[in-house]
Amino acid sequence: MELINKYFQELTDEQKQQFAALYDLYTDWNSKINVISRKDITNLYEHHVLHSLGIAKVIKFRPGTEIMDLGTGGGFPGIPLAIMFPDSHFHLIDSIGKKVKVATEVAQAIGLKNVTTRHCRAEEEKQQFDFVVSRAVMPLGDLIKIVRKNIRKEQSNSFPNGVFCLKGGDLTHEVAPFKHRAEVIALSDIFSEEYFKTKEVVYVTVN
Numbered sequence: 001m002e003l004i005n006k007y008f009q010e011l012t013d014e015q016k017q018q019f020a021a022l023y024d025l026y027t028d029w030n031s032k033i034n035v036i037s038r039k040d041i042t043n044l045y046e047h048h049v050l051h052s053l054g055i056a057k058v059i060k061f062r063p064g065t066e067i068m069d070l071g072t073g074g075g076f077p078g079i080p081l082a083i084m085f086p087d088s089h090f091h092l093i094d095s096i097g098k099k100v101k102v103a104t105e106v107a108q109a110i111g112l113k114n115v116t117t118r119h120c121r122a123e124e125e126k127q128q129f130d131f132v133v134s135r136a137v138m139p140l141g142d143l144i145k146i147v148r149k150n151i152r153k154e155q156s157n158s159f160p161n162g163v164f165c166l167k168g169g170d171l172t173h174e175v176a177p178f179k180h181r182a183e184v185i186a187l188s189d190i191f192s193e194e195y196f197k198t199k200e201v202v203y204v205t206v207n
């Protein structure tokens with residue numbers, strides 16, 4: 001939790017309480033439904049919460065922005081981002097029902113009013129959003145093909161509407177087809193912890 005305060009110094013008391021509550025909630029839910037590797041739960045704030053918030057270091061979503069988290073699992077990156085941007089709306093979807101249940105229960109338990117969840121495959125989701133966020137779900141090319149229908153044309157943020165993905169490792173091949181429309185932001189330039197040495201935020205403009 002100190003790690004979140006270290007990088008985000010303007011949190012309200014409510015946001016601090018919401019972030020702090022995640023540890024017990026995920027420890028409890030993860031013992032029933034596996035959404036995080038069991039041995040990684042002690043690294044919840046660094047590997048999952050702060051990693052998700054890497055996107056918040058790249059874009060400050062304007063109030064009213066609508067975002068879909070594709071393949072949210074137990075709520076990453078959607079839940080940490082929903083805490084960080086209470087005036088934006090986050091729609092969390094996953095094709096595995098019991099994982100969506102964890103995300104739904106955690107959002108409810110911490111009183112998030114800006115989160116909806118849905119158990120479905122992204123291919124079936126027809127709603128439109130300003131942005132799609134995603135971590136560890138599928139290769140960039142496949143993801144862009146699926147979400148093209150979900151990105152609305154009208155723009156209202158500092159970045160044109162598109163996709164923010166949390167990725168790791170060498171992305172040369174994955175990003176090559178999008179070279180004029182993609183931007184790779186190294187999280188090692190933002191977070192000093194060893195874990196972020198090989199982690200990136202990839203942004204792709206869609207439309």
Ligand SMILES: C[S@@+](CC[C@H](N)C(=O)[O-])C[C@H]1O[C@@H](n2cnc3c(N)ncnc32)[C@H](O)[C@@H]1O
Nearest residue numbers: 071072073076094095096120121122135136137
């Ligand atoms: C490795 S998990 C990552 C979960 C979460 N994003 C995280 O980082 O903790 C990948 C998730 O993507 C979901 N998924 C894969 N393909 C999907 C699709 N086409 N539509 C919706 N969810 C999908 C899976 O059910 C799984 O929960």
